[in-house]
Amino acid sequence: MPGLIINLSIYADEAALLAGLRRHDPDACTCLVKRFAPLVYARALRLVGDPDDAEGVLQTTFIKTCDALPNFDGASSLGTWIYRIATNEGLMLLRQRRPQVALDVVAELLPADELPQPHHSWTIDPGRAALNGELRDQLAQAIAALPEPLRVVVTLRDIVELSTEETAAQLGITPGAVKVRLHRARLRLRDLLAGYLGFVTEDDDDQTAAPPP
Amino acid sequence: MTKPQHHHHSLERCRTLIAQLNDYLDGDLPPDLCAELEAHLAGCPDCQVVLGTLNQTVQILHTLDAVPPPLPADLEARLLARLALPSVPARGKP
Numbered sequence: 523m524p525g526l527i528i529n530l531s532i533y534a535d536e537a538a539l540l541a542g543l544r545r546h547d548p549d550a551c552t553c554l555v556k557r558f559a560p561l562v563y564a565r566a567l568r569l570v571g572d573p574d575d576a577e578g579v580l581q582t583t584f585i586k587t588c589d590a591l592p593n594f595d596g597a598s599s600l601g602t603w604i605y606r607i608a609t610n611e612g613l614m615l616l617r618q619r620r621p622q623v624a625l626d627v628v629a630e631l632l633p634a635d636e637l638p639q640p641h642h643s644w645t646i647d648p649g650r651a652a653l654n655g656e657l658r659d660q661l662a663q664a665i666a667a668l669p670e671p672l673r674v675v676v677t678l679r680d681i682v683e684l685s686t687e688e689t690a691a692q693l694g695i696t697p698g699a700v701k702v703r704l705h706r707a708r709l710r711l712r713d714l715l716a717g718y719l720g721f722v723t724e725d726d727d728d729q730t731a732a733p734p735p
Numbered sequence: 736m737t738k739p740q741h742h743h744h745s746l747e748r749c750r751t752l753i754a755q756l757n758d759y760l761d762g763d764l765p766p767d768l769c770a771e772l773e774a775h776l777a778g779c780p781d782c783q784v785v786l787g788t789l790n791q792t793v794q795i796l797h798t799l800d801a802v803p804p805p806l807p808a809d810l811e812a813r814l815l816a817r818l819a820l821p822s823v824p825a826r827g828k829p
Contacts, residue, residue, distance in 0.1 A: 560803040680796035
């Protein structure tokens with residue numbers, strides 16, 4: 523049973539939604555959840571890597587959002603504001619979970635990058651890729667499988683789209699460390715996409731190219 | 736299987752420049768290094784492929800959250816129940 527059925531169109535306009543939330547209309551609260559919770563949860567899961575922890579981040583984000591609504595000044599959109607709260611909550615949980623030093627050390631222990639295999643060139647229209655559920659699932663799984671220091675950096679830089687400096691400040695590491703981790707993460711994800719798309723190198727004398735798994 | 740695929744004279748050169756590809760893509764590479772990288776790319780099809788596919792990887796990552804998967808129903812129900820608890824300010828109620 524997919525949650526409550528309400529008429530979302532009554533709060534299609536953000537100002538109307540805010541007004542509804544401020545007078546504690548339950549439908550406004552449901553509308554807020556329906557509109558923003560999917561992305562809050564998806565990003566929380568990507569950051570913290572664990573479904574239970576991500577649900578905790580989701581709940582805290584919405585509780586804090588509701589508590590702070592009287593102070594919301596509308597300088598950014600409601601979505602931007604909520605996603606920022608969610609990112610901060612996710613990062614706080616990561617910091618609590620492990621000593622800060624571990625985040626730095628793990629990245630240095632990773633093996634040096636091999637020279638990337640060029641594979642064949644491939645072209646995907648990013649717009650179409652966004653609609654390709656299977657491709658998105660593959661990529662989401664690959665991100666989830668990255669070591670945490672790489673996963674967190676690629677999430678903040680390439681998905682939340684923070685700058686190198688913002689990412690460094692959030693994680694308490696140097697911009698240089700952000701770049702190293704981003705580079706490793708992107709190369710790994712590129713390899714995954716190349717494999718998924720079935721383009722393997724075959725310009726040597728190997729008789730056959732292995733099909734994608 | 737593991738042999739290098741960048742066939743031309745200087746694998747070390749490829750290795751050095753590939754480390755700069757992200758800065759190049761992100762617009763963070765100083766102009767002199769950009770020129771150096773572009774000169775190498777012009778003569779190295781393998782590095783061109785790495786650059787092109789890396790660029791597309793980043794573009795796809797940017798769109799990854801454009802259509803987030805729906806929130807699982809049980810999770811949504813728990814969230815709504817949690818938000819209905821009295822800890823959420825209920826000003827205006829009698």
